[in-house]
Amino acid sequence: MIDIELVRSQGETVEANLRRRQDPEVLRLFEEVRDADREWRSVRGDADAIRKRRNELSRQIGEARRAGAPPADLDAEAKEISSRLESLAGREAELLRARDAALRRLPNLLAESVPFGKDDAENVTVASWGTPDRTVGGRRSHADLLEGLGMAEFDRGRRAAGAGFYYLTGPIVLLDLALQRFALDLLVERGFTPVAPPYMLRREPYEGVTDLADFENVMYRIADEDLYLIATSEHPLAALRMGEILDDAELPIRLAGVSPCFRKEIGGHGVDQKGVFRVHQFQKVEQFVFCRPDESEAIHEELRANAEEVFRRLEVPYRVVNVCTGDLGTIAAKKYDIEAWFPRQQAYREVVSCSNCTDYQARRLGIRMGKAGKPGKSVPHTLNSTAIATSRGLAVILEQYQRPDGGLDVPRVLRPYLGGRATIERPPRGG
RNA sequence: GCUGAGGUAGCCUAGCCCGGAAAGGCGCCAGCCUUGAAAGCUGGUGGCGGCGACGCCUCGGGAGUUCAAAUCUCCCCCUCAGCGCCA
The missing domain is CATH 3.30.930.10 (Bira Bifunctional Protein; Domain 2)
Incomplete structure (x- = not known):
């Protein structure tokens, strides 16, 4: 499998290389990898922000519980935030899965000394x-x-x-x-x-x-x-x-x-x-x-x-x-x-x-x-x-x-x- | 096939019963010390996202319970030991 870092940092070069295989399916896969990766990173950021808030609340609830009774409003927000995270996390996982599935199907990069040809x-x-x-x-x-x-x-x-x-x-x-x-x-x-x-x-x-x-x-x-x-x-x-x-x-x-x-x-x-x-x-x-x-x-x-x-x-x-x-x-x-x-x-x-x-x-x-x-x-x-x-x-x-x-x-x-x-x-x- | 014990970072191990920031050791890196090295001491040492401050994730894999899971529940995979079978 190709290094995802290479797809990000040298996308054009990777694409040009894959093009030499003359298989439209390969280029389609490459697009899929790049798109899924881009979107995954974006969704990942949003989900991380929610996770951060959840972790804060969780910590506060824990501390409150040790001190006395947990405040009801914290509890309510934590519940709400968890369900909000669920769908986003699902999307995040799905994107990563899609990216990696496509990445794994992408063929290797060709060496420069491979002659160009059809069959x-x-x-x-x-x-x-x-x-x-x-x-x-x-x-x-x-x-x-x-x-x-x-x-x-x-x-x-x-x-x-x-x-x-x-x-x-x-x-x-x-x-x-x-x-x-x-x-x-x-x-x-x-x-x-x-x-x-x-x-x-x-x-x-x-x-x-x-x-x-x-x-x-x-x-x-x-x-x-x-x-x-x-x-x-x-x-x-x-x-x-x-x-x-x-x-x-x-x-x-x-x-x-x-x-x-x-x-x-x-x-x-x-x-x-x-x-x-x-x-x-x-x-x-x-x-x-x-x-x-x-x-x-x-x-x-x-x-x-x-x-x-x-x-x-x-x-x-x-x-x-x-x-x-x-x-x-x-x-x-x-x-x-x-x-x-x-x-x-x-x-x-x-x-x-x-x-x-x-x-x-x-x-x-x-x-x-x-x-x-x-x-x-x-x-x-x-x-x-x-x-x-x-x-x-x-x-x-x-x-x-x-x-x-x-x-x-x-x-x-x-x-x-x-x-x-x-x-x-x-x-x-x-x- | 049966029974039992396990799977935690590069490696070894604690934590699990009793849910609340993954402890410790080895190795490795850096600094101090030293003529140099070793020892000793101090600090660092997983992955991902972000230009960055920083954040998130990670305890064989997956699902569930929960505000919160290495820890509780269920399913699956793998390893080891003993027994059984066997070239």
Whole structure:
């Protein structure tokens, strides 16, 4: 959430920034925040004056009572003033509620380096690595390949859990774990602390880390409980320090989350719909950082470099796009997507999302900076980035490393995690 | 799930039974003292509104009673302990 002080003192700048998102609803919300805040402050003043009088009377009545009987006129005025306050206080509370509701729905301010654009077609490619293989050459979809190897159960997954769920079986499970372990080791090497977070969160922290629309669309709720399955470990990692004061000296805090991710809304598919590209459940190793505001820009680049390194070591061609103003989500001030080359689809598809959330998430979670004994008012920044999501990471490897005979070469960097194994073969007797 | 105890400012705690300006300690900041530091002493140290004098609010959250609620009543949330169940 944006700092209300900023809305007051730099209203024009904030509005101009929000305008870049090209969403009329956002500007309407901004007006609502500003109007409600202005009126709240005015009503607040009136109500405070009445409260002051009430407190005076209350004090006098108390003193009079201790001395003898309370004077009837004081009592009458106190009663009258209380009822007058009631409606005003109601209005005051309502305005504050309206202001904060609108403020919480207002998206983050955009970083200056975010390119202006309408939608994902106008995202700007800022880097690329590797040479995309432009020949389709009888490549199979990752789902076909998996089924050919007898290492995935899509139909049975649907029968048991519904569309969007699947079973992986056999050596591919080890490959999946190897991918996670490889990414995790890389992050640990670079100073991250591995974290196995809770896979469910209560509503309150959840509202701090995500926006309300997402909340309704993507979250699985546990029936009769105030619990939601996490959509990414970013969320429990952010909530790890909710309500706390972070000591400047401990920043930056680099965390590597490992968890399954659960998402209700999986959207449309496109080519090769079957498989693990868009699913309700997948594994992810995630980078997450709490840091000082002045260092978040540099750390954003660091997270991006780490994510790029994952795909370089896997020898998977990719490009990096700077997500444009019209395509950026609510929480992020700036976002890079890494899109890996899927040779069967002959397309770059998103495999990493790397965001600088500045102070937006931290403010919603009530996280501040300072020292024990001397809490500050400033708010740290949070950043997050995929290291590897093993649905898509797996899919791209299956597309790229498949062999014409239906087997799979194991990416060099993963072999140590598979006991040196270099290939995954079709089982001797076909399924 | 049952029973009990709790939730008070950055932290720890008192106040609650019996309603009437949130006491104290730690930490932190400043001053005094000191060659410097520590100790000691003095003062300050929540949020919001107001240009300001100042005022209002704040005791897990909400509702109620009352002139007045940390305190009384009701509902809800969370934490801890014991018991139960359990990988």
